[in-house]
Amino acid sequence: MADWKALETELALWSESGKQATLWWRDDDAERPSAALEQLIALSDRFQVPLALATIPAGAEPELALRVQQANAVSVLQHGFSHISHAPASERKCELGDNRPLSDITAELNQGQIKLAGLFGDLFLPVLVPPWNRLSQQVIESLPELGFIGLSTLGPRSLEQGILTEVNVHADLINWKAGRCFAGEARALGQIITHLQQRRLGEVDSREPTGVMTHHLVHDEGVWAFLPKLFDLTRKAGARWCAAKEIFS
Template identity: 40%
Template sequence: MKPDWKPLDEELARWHDNGLRLRLWWRDDDAISVTPALNRLAALATRLGLPVHLAVIPALVRPDLADWAASHPQIVPVVHGWAHENHAPASEKKAEFRLHRPVEDIEADARAGLARMSEVFGPAVRPMFVPPWNRIAPEVVQTLPALGYRVLSTATPRKTPLAAPGLEQVNTHLDPIDWRGSRSAIDPQRLIRQITGQLADRRQGDADNDEPYGILTHHLVHDEAIWTVVEALMERLTSAPYHPWTVERKEDRQ
């Protein structure tokens, strides 16, 4: 049975009727090298005209990714932790940047992440920090501005516009993957209900509409069901009135 996109289409029509434009952004996690899936992601981004913030694992990045990114203007490299290594005990959820080791070591990894990405991508890298598994200790967040980061991105609606002084919080809000179940696409009707409700809350003033609305994908694990949902969703969002949002270069903020 084909998904019924009518509820989302109707909500987007309400945005149009109210003269509203959605600030939309896209983040894709866990990139290391060029793959067929990454080429498919870039082709979709190019067709839609919407940049993808590619969260790259600094310790594992391969040089071929830099040349490839340079020839794909819709790709925006950002820092995805350091090595995507879990330091949490088995009794806790996975995390690389929570307080499971000395803060000095964690800060060193965050610093190394931006340095490595700058070495590989040069000025193309944007000063956004994306902690693996979207988890980071508040104590670590406070250190990020001094390391050169200007934006922190995790998941779910932000509580405040600033995660720390000088550090904007811009999260993702919708993930199409059923991580705790099939690890394929979530039920499309569930996804449609979720995004329709989120957009209605923003339109009615019940949620922070100043925060760019973020779609989160993981190209390396996409099967055809996930690609189908992502493509259908993004085509609708980019066909409605919207403003694409991207992280500014560090020098553009100065």
């Protein structure tokens, strides 16, 4: 079972090898200001950890843009278009799959990109975060023509990087199958440590920062208690939290 000491040990191994461990933070499903979003931004400000807010274009409100503009280190990514699944009920949920014409999907993504750019200005990065971390290959291939510079899903990225910059998340703090609650320290830390270790040993792309994924609207007390401990320990251990503008440049 992974614990905080195991994370400290892994970060120490990074330092001993002369390298600095890097991480990044992505939070999904933003549409409007809320008490949970306030708590999220307060954590970002308190620990000086940049926050990439994956925002749903169809539901994004001007009030969200005003709040993000007041924050110290929040950037905005595009979370699909409407976060509505178009897959059959027998299949896993997917908004950007092969279940409808590609032209319909690209038209929505373009509409969403225009809306977010208008709302957030320079704080918006044309990086696609597909809902449920799923999308079809034909959608991926269409992204550069739509003006997207990056893609973020779940799991270690391929060593081969194309036109798009792919930077994924590797630790999901929510246990969706157990009632959308905190996954627990052991599981969350295990996912973080595993990716850090794989990077250090060269088993995956060592240049991809280790991504932590949160969903502020469903956080319970376990998640809110875990994040400050994670930010505090990693910073004291010499790790660096990267801003989205840096990793998707």
